[in-house]
Structures are given as structure tokens and as C-alpha cells.
């Protein structure tokens with residue numbers, strides 16, 4: 052099957068970035084609904100080109116080591132479609148307790164020369180109840196692992212933020228295979244402050260307490276908890292967080308979200324746009340944080356590598372640095388599903 056993505060990319064890149072995103076999701080959902088997406092990508096039963104790459108992480112069986120990073124399927128509307136692109140896990144969200152519009156447009160920028168994106172979406176999402184309805188539909192036909200990424204509403208004062216995370220955990224628990232608490236979006240004021248040692252400890256302990264309640268109410272269903280951190284943390288802050296992760300026994304950590312640094316893209320027309328930078332300029336920085344965190348924690352805590360996975364070699368570097376799984380966002384925009392399949396085939 053020829054890779055049609057370079058052609059599709061030409062068309063998509065001629066559109067405004069957010070319009071292209073919606074067009075892609077709509078096309079994928081339609082192709083999936085007609086049952087042809089798996090055929091196009093060659094991943095349907097009987098034609099699976101990838102021999103089993105199952106891996107056990109956080110007590111869950113992942114079909115392969117590559118997942119979709121949060122923020123691409125914010126509404127949880129295209130889970131099975133992303134599964135048919137080859138992703139072994141799909142992380143939907145970030146979802147907040149209540150619907151919110153997110154920031155004003157434009158809020159998404161391509162930096163093509165750098166294979167990068169700057170976004171300041173600001174958690175535009177349908178809220179937990181609507182997201183749960185979407186998931187019930189779009190999960191049909193998906194055989195991978197579903198992660199649900201949770202956050203706080205913009206208008207919730209920081210002193211009440213834990214309530215938002217607890218409400219989200221309660222609302223998504225039944226549908227999720229794992230839940231990620233996002234403490235690292237640069238686009239919600241004050242969110243990254245939640246990465247301070249004491250605040251993060253309190254959040255994890257309260258989430259774990261809530262999980263025990265939900266577990267008893269739901270026939271013992273155990274949902275691993277994951278924390279997603281920023282790449283803009285000083286080494287000492289990463290070490291303090293590693294101590295909190297070890298002490299609380301969190302199940303996993305995603306390193307990393309987008310960066311607020313702009314050094315690598317200086318001079319680009321969009322370089323000074325506010326928001327988080329993702330893609331190639333983030334690769335090394337994110338892998339560096341991953342390696343540092345890995346050296347500070349024992350192997351019982353899983354690390355999921357996110358940030359600038361643009362090639363299979365980037366994924367390999369994250370596995371070598373101690374990641375059990377990797378996630379892709381910007382790499383999918385620039386290289387299409389061929390990248391996903393290449394990583395899915397990796398041991």
C-alpha cells in the first residue's frame with residue numbers, strides 16, 4: 052500500500068491548522084464508520100503486518116508500545132479510528148468537569164521548518180458527562196488501552212483544584228483503563244504550580260484515596276494513575292517529584308508535555324506566540340527529563356515518553372532512556388500513520 056500521507060499533508064497544510072485538525076478527525080471517523088480505515092492502513096484482521104508486540108505496563112496489557120498523546124482526541128470521539136491507525140493505546144482529553152470553550156482563536160500554529168507546533172488551546176473540551184457519551188460510541192471496535200487525561204476548569208480557583216481532579220476521576224473511572232492527571236499544560240493559568248512537591252503529593256494521595264472508594268463501588272476495578280509533567284522543570288524539581296512519586300507509589304509518569312522555551316525556534320514568525328511548543332525542538336529536552344526521572348525512581352513506576360517522537364529512532368532513544376511506552380502527537384501531524392506503524396513494530 053503506498054503511503055498517501057505526503058499528499059494528504061500537502062492539502063491539510065494548505066488549511067488553517069485548527070481547520071485541518073477537524074477535517075482530519077472527520078475524515079478518519081467517516082472512514083472508520085464505513086469500515087475502510089483498517090483496510091486503508093492494512094491493520095484489519097487477517098492483514099495485520101505487525102506480529103504481536105504485547106507488553107505489560109502498570110498491570111495492563113498494551114498491544115504495542117506506541118500511543119496517541121492527549122490533546123488530539125480531546126472529545127473522545129475517534130478512539131476506534133486511532134486504533135485503526137495502529138496506536139496500541141489512545142489517551143483522550145484533557146477533560147475537565149464542565150464544558151469549556153478554551154482560548155480565543157487562532158490558538159494553534161505550525162512551525163513547518165522546525166517540524167513543530169505551538170498551541171494554546173486552553174483545554175477546550177465537552178466536559179466529563181458529554182465525553183463519557185462520546186467514548187461509549189467511539190470505543191466500539193477498539194481493542195487497545197484507553198487512557199483518560201483529566202484537568203481542572205479554568206474558572207476553578209487553584210485552592211479548589213483537587214476537587215476538579217476528584218470529580219473527573221469519579222466521572223471517568225468506569226470507562227478508563229488508566230487515568231492521567233495533567234499538571235503540565237502551560238495554557239491554564241497556575242496549572243504548572245501544581246507540580247510543587249507538597250501540592251503534587253496531596254493530589255496523588257487524594258486521588259489514590261478516591262480510587263479505593265471507586266474500586267469498592269465498581270467490583271474491584273483497579274485503574275492505574277499517571278501524572279503528566281512539564282519539560283520546563285529544573286533538575287532539582289524533577290528529583291523532588293521523583294521522591295514524591297516513589298513515596299506515594301504512583302503507577303506511572305508521562306514525560307513530558309509541551310515546553311514554554313523557544314530557543315530552538317528563535318526567529319520563526321510564530322516563535323513568540325504564547326503557548327506550548329511540541330515536536331522536533333522538544334525531543335532532546337523531553338528525553339533528558341525522562342532519563343533523569345528514571346535514574347531517580349525504581350522500575351515499579353512506569354514512564355511513558357512523550358515529546359518530540361518524530362522518528363522510530365526518537366522512540367528508541369526514549370525506550371533506551373527507560374520508557375516502557377511512548378506517545379506521539381506532533382509526529383503524527385508531520386509524518387502520518389506510517390510513523391505509528393513503524394514504532395508499533397518495535398520491540
Ligand SMILES: Cc1cc2nc3c(=O)[nH]c(=O)nc-3n(C[C@H](O)[C@H](O)[C@H](O)COP(=O)(O)O)c2cc1C
Pocket residue numbers: 120121122123125144145159168170172174200233236279307308309329330331333357358359360378379380381382
Ligand atoms: C494542539 C495540542 C493540544 C494538546 N492538548 C493537550 C491536552 O489537552 N492535554 C495534555 O496532557 N497534553 C496536550 N498536548 C501535549 C501532547 O499530549 C504532548 O505531550 C506534547 O505535544 C509533546 O509531544 P509531541 O512532541 O509528540 O507533540 C497537546 C499538544 C498539542 C500539539
